[in-house]
Amino acid sequence: MPVRAAHLKAIREAVAAIPRGQVCAYGRVAEVAGLPGRARLVGRVLAELAPGDNLPWYRVVRASGQLAFAPGSRAFQRQSERLAEEGVLIHNNRIDLNRYGWQLTLDQQLWGPPGA
DNA sequence: ACATTGACTCGCG
């Protein structure tokens, strides 16, 4: 298997799949992309996006709920704004993943995926 | 070829 082009595509698709108004951790994006354990690769890909890229990069956050940028930095503010536009609010520099995290609903967790 | 550096994460104490 090749190393890069395929991974890039998979990661972009995973990010694009994050629903509006929700966020997803780097590690989970990697998993969805079929690259478990490769959260840093996701970060690297996002770091190299062109300015006009449509990918919703701002929906990707740390597993802790914090943004990947230093609080107060320009990048941090940009991301905060984009998220706020979708109703994702940050308190004490972190996002409530139980509320905005892209994850299975409680029912799905308890009952398993439909049809399984 | 080696060392450092990240938009990361997890387990342990």
Place this chain on the structure above:
DNA sequence: GCGCGAGCCAATG
């Protein structure tokens, strides 16, 4: 919650 160490691995110097 925090610091540490260990994985992770492509890019950079």
